[in-house]
Amino acid sequence: MAFDFKALSKIDQGLLATGAVTVLLTFFPAYAKATVEAKGTGPLGSFGGSEDRSAWVEWATLGALLLIAAFVIVVLKLVAGNLPEGAPWNLIVAAAAGLGTLILVLYVFTFGEDVPASVAKSIDYSTGPGWSGWLLLLSAIAFTVFAFLSFKESGEKIPEINKKDTPPPAPPAA
Numbered sequence: 001m002a003f004d005f006k007a008l009s010k011i012d013q014g015l016l017a018t019g020a021v022t023v024l025l026t027f028f029p030a031y032a033k034a035t036v037e038a039k040g041t042g043p044l045g046s047f048g049g050s051e052d053r054s055a056w057v058e059w060a061t062l063g064a065l066l067l068i069a070a071f072v073i074v075v076l077k078l079v080a081g082n083l084p085e086g087a088p089w090n091l092i093v094a095a096a097a098g099l100g101t102l103i104l105v106l107y108v109f110t111f112g113e114d115v116p117a118s119v120a121k122s123i124d125y126s127t128g129p130g131w132s133g134w135l136l137l138l139s140a141i142a143f144t145v146f147a148f149l150s151f152k153e154s155g156e157k158i159p160e161i162n163k164k165d166t167p168p169p170a171p172p173a174a
Contacts, residue, residue, distance in 0.1 A: 003079050011149045012078055015093075018143040019071035025139055026055040026064040030130030032108050037124045052130055053111075060107040066100030067140060070147065088159060090151040097147040101140040108133050 005013065025031075030052045037048040055064045070093045077083050077093075112127035129137060 008078060009153070011146055011153055015074050015143070015146040015150055016078060018139050018146055019067075019074055022067055022136065022139040022143045023071050025132055025136040026067070028132035028136070029054050031055045031060070031104075031133040031136055032057070032111050032127070033130035033133070034112050034127045035125070039122055039124060055104060055136060058107065058111065060104055060111075063100040063103030063107065066096045066103070067143065070096035070100065070143070074147075088151075088156045090147070090154040090156050091158060094144070094147040094151045097140070097144040101137075101144045104140055105137060108137070 005016070008016070032053040032055075033050060035048075035050040055061070073083070073089060073093050073096075077089055083089050108129045112125075
């Protein structure tokens with residue numbers, strides 16, 4: 001079975017491309033970065049250093065797994081075309097991509113240890129995304145946008161939960 005990328009819509013092409021880039025960027029080591037440098041020559045002496053992490057650390061792993069699951073569904077839907085009927089697959093992809101992206105954004109801006117006040121006067125401590133972290137966040141946001149555009153284009157409806165066909169019985173008369 002031959003797969004023709006050009007035969008896909010622009011939204012589906014964007015979904016495949018940004019999904020692949022997002023999955024690859026989760027493995028790069030500079031997703032989250034912590035840097036410590038001494039201020040002058042305080043009681044701690046002169047030192048400095050930094051630590052890089054990939055997206056496969058602590059609870060950011062959940063975000064990476066959600067993005068990979070969304071991408072696998074996209075590949076199965078567009079390339080293999082053999083997903084079971086009845087499930088709103090575009091909605092599932094959009095929700096998984098959105099939640100995975102949110103988790104990665106929250107993690108990269110909240111990770112790191114609290115610095116004790118006695119040490120904080122002597123050092124500069126900063127945390128945040130590294131170079132691949134910024135690229136990962138951008139590609140994950142783009143993947144999520146394409147997923148929501150695909151959901152909108154598909155015409156799928158959000159399932160109504162607890163919808164009953166018959167109204168509840170009237171309360172007994174007093």
